[in-house]
Amino acid sequence: MPDVSNADMAVAPTGADDGSTRARAGADEPEVTVQDILEAIMAAEESSDPDRELAGVAGLPVPESYRGVVVRAEEARMFDGMATRDKDPRKALHVQEVPTPELGPGEALVAVMASAINYNTVWTSIFEPLPTFKFLQRYGRISELTRRHDLPYHVVGSDAAGVVLRTGPGVTRWAAGDEVVAHCLSVELEDAAGHDDTMLDPQQRIWGFETNFGGLAELAVVKANQLMPRPRHLSWEEAASPGLVNSTAYRQLVSHHGANMKQGDVVLIWGASGGLGGYATQMALNGGAIPVCVVSSPEKAELCRRMGAELVIDRAAEGFRFWKDEETQDPDEWKRFGERIRELTGGEDPDIVFEHPGRETFGASVYVARRGGTIVTCASTSGYQHQYDNRYLWMHLKRIVGSHFANYHEAWQANRLVALGKVHPTVSRTYPLEQTGQAAYEVHRNAHQGKVGVRCLAPADGLGVRDGELRARHEDAINRFRGH
Numbered sequence: 513m514p515d516v517s518n519a520d521m522a523v524a525p526t527g528a529d530d531g532s533t534r535a536r537a538g539a540d541e542p543e544v545t546v547q548d549i550l551e552a553i554m555a556a557e558e559s560s561d562p563d564r565e566l567a568g569v570a571g572l573p574v575p576e577s578y579r580g581v582v583v584r585a586e587e588a589r590m591f592d593g594m595a596t597r598d599k600d601p602r603k604a605l606h607v608q609e610v611p612t613p614e615l616g617p618g619e620a621l622v623a624v625m626a627s628a629i630n631y632n633t634v635w636t637s638i639f640e641p642l643p644t645f646k647f648l649q650r651y652g653r654i655s656e657l658t659r660r661h662d663l664p665y666h667v668v669g670s671d672a673a674g675v676v677l678r679t680g681p682g683v684t685r686w687a688a689g690d691e692v693v694a695h696c697l698s699v700e701l702e703d704a705a706g707h708d709d710t711m712l713d714p715q716q717r718i719w720g721f722e723t724n725f726g727g728l729a730e731l732a733v734v735k736a737n738q739l740m741p742r743p744r745h746l747s748w749e750e751a752a753s754p755g756l757v758n759s760t761a762y763r764q765l766v767s768h769h770g771a772n773m774k775q776g777d778v779v780l781i782w783g784a785s786g787g788l789g790g791y792a793t794q795m796a797l798n799g800g801a802i803p804v805c806v807v808s809s810p811e812k813a814e815l816c817r818r819m820g821a822e823l824v825i826d827r828a829a830e831g832f833r834f835w836k837d838e839e840t841q842d843p844d845e846w847k848r849f850g851e852r853i854r855e856l857t858g859g860e861d862p863d864i865v866f867e868h869p870g871r872e873t874f875g876a877s878v879y880v881a882r883r884g885g886t887i888v889t890c891a892s893t894s895g896y897q898h899q900y901d902n903r904y905l906w907m908h909l910k911r912i913v914g915s916h917f918a919n920y921h922e923a924w925q926a927n928r929l930v931a932l933g934k935v936h937p938t939v940s941r942t943y944p945l946e947q948t949g950q951a952a953y954e955v956h957r958n959a960h961q962g963k964v965g966v967r968c969l970a971p972a973d974g975l976g977v978r979d980g981e982l983r984a985r986h987e988d989a990i991n992r993f994r995g996h
Contacts, residue, residue: 544573546730549623550969553675562978563689569677570688574612574621580667580729581948582608583636588643601637601956602949610667613725613733615680616657620736622692624968625748625976627727628671628939629948630756630787631893634956636668636721637949641896644668647722654700654715661724669728670696670720673742673752673976674969683736691742691976694734695923696756698723709769710919718917727752728948730969737920743931745982747974749965750937750990754791754930757963759918761791762926764866764888766799769922770915771864771888775800780853780862780880782869784821785812787955787963788891790938790993791926792866793819798934804853804862811996815961818992823856825849834876841899846879853880864888871895878912879904888913933982936989938962940996942973961996 552569556562583604591599615621636644644666652662672694676686686692698719699710706713720726725733742751764770765779773779779796783789784805796803797820805816808828816824825832832849836842853862861882867874870892877887878900889912892898905912918926929935942965943951954960967973977983983990 544575546575546578546623546969548572549575549677550971553623553625553969554971554975557975566675566691567687567689569623569675572677574678575731577609577611578729578731579607579945580610580726580731581605581669581945582610582665582667583639583644585643585645585664585666588639588645591638596638596640597957599638599640599956601634601952604637604639605668605949605952607946607948608665610665610729612731613660615678615733616660617681618683618736619680620676620683620686620734620739621678622672622674622694622732622734622739623677624672624674624727624729624732625970626673626752626942627669627729627966627968628749628753628755629951629955629964629966630670631891631955632670632718632721632756633668633728634952636666637952638956644721647717648724651717651723663724667724667726667729667732668720669726669732669966670718671752671755672727672732672734672968673748674732676739677731679736686736686739690739691744691978692739693742693751693755693927694719694727694732694738695740695759695918695920695927696720697738697917697920697923698735699737711763711769711916728945728966728968730945740924740927741931742976743927744978745933745980745986746930746937746977746990748970748976749942749967749973750939751930751976753937753939753963753965754927754935755923756917757788758791758930758935759923759926760890760915761788761795761866762929763918763922764890764915765792765795765864767918767922769919770913771866771886773799773801773864777801777863778804778857778860778882779864779866780804780806780877781866782806782873782877783808784824785815785819785961787938788868789866790815790819790962791935793821794935795929797821798929801864802857804856812961815993815996825852825856832876834873841875843875843879843901846876849876850880861885868892869894871897871899874898875900878910881908881910883908884910886911886913888915890915933986936986936992938993939965940993941965942967962993
């Protein structure tokens with residue numbers, strides 16, 4: 513398959529009027545470009561007082577446009593008739609100049625130094641399970657303000673680390689110059705249902721997937737309650753990478769809304785060295801649980817051991833195949849898998865199964881969980897249609913818990929663990945914004961470890977570290993995925 517990452521990701525003009533009022537410099541203000549903003553942020557790198565230096569961005573006008581990674585509505589059927597594996601994100605993701613939208617109440621405009629690839633960007637780029645323009649149209653019907661999101665292009669991306677440039681009316685917690693990371697929960701909070709757990713709000717959406725103006729761009733529009741302090745011992749690309757997956761793993765595994773993990777729990781973690789599983793493994797270890805890490809290569813097994821996990825199953829090397837063919841699962845393989853887990857744990861079955869592959873593994877997950885155990889599930893990256901033998905669920909009193917991203921409190925707590933140096937980023941490699949298509953392609957083909965980062969405004973890796981002392985204490989852990 514030809515590598516089209518560079519040719520296809522060339523900057524293209526938008527050519528479309530989005531019909532919104534754009535944030536632009538006033539008549540008496542000089543024109544400013546994104547490059548001017550970058551230079552102001554980069555001045556903090558050499559300053560003895562970077563916070564004071566960054567406060568200066570408050571005086572810069574907002575550019576009329578910026579570069580973002582987009583999919584285009586006119587191309588939404590480009591992969592029709594193709595198998596999922598053969599759909600190429602590099603052909604659908606484009607770097608394009610887009611107009612800067614005006615901020616609404618409770619919003620912030622962020623200069624994005626770095627972002628990362630999540631599987632929802634892969635789904636967006638291959639237009640599965642449906643084109644995300646359906647999401648944007650639905651969101652656009654709520655109000656005049658949300659109508660800005662319903663455009664013929666979709667700026668994607670659900671992670672970001674950067675600097676606040678502007679805040680909209682009503683924002684008091686954040687100000688221009690603040691260094692932040694953004695989590696991806698976009699919520700309206702006008703319905704009572706969202707005030708016990710914001711993930712239950714009827715208008716809950718994933719930013720950059722079900723909304724526009726996402727984080728794979730030079731600028732991004734977020735709600736102020738998406739913002740969190742940037743871990744100061746990390747570089748921009750490292751700080752950007754945990755957001756979605758770290759918060760997802762926290763709710764799925766630790767929160768009372770998920771599996772409510774406790775000390776001593778045996779936790780089976782699929783894809784334990786991956787973007788999501790890498791954080792679940794760290795949280796299990798930090799929380800006094802016993803992770804059983806399932807991976808698919810010796811290299812991934814070694815990464816788990818470097819994180820401190822002792823019980824590792826290389827499912828490829830041990831030949832586990834849970835499906836005889838496309839239609840028939842193999843219960844004998846479930847049994848063999850369960851026996852292997854007990855060999856490692858001294859005869860114990862998993863209290864919790866951390867599920868995210870979906871169709872390929874779900875039958876085995878239900879089978880191997882202990883009596884009264886919990887299978888907590890999200891993502892379904894190998895397929896949404898799950899099949900399992902219900903006898904092993906109902907007769908053994910097991911529970912299946914659905915888990916989707918995290919509320920603000922859960923995301924904040926997950927980010928706090930990173931800021932304290934208790935959980936570490938899993939960045940394996942990074943790409944410049946122009947090669948986002950290649951980055952998404954590698955995630956689509958599972959040709960990566962941990963998280964794949966994207967430098968948006970940051971000109972190089974390693975910039976933005978403010979707390980060198982804390983970093984020095986954790987340097988090896990921070991870098992253990994690099995180069996894999």
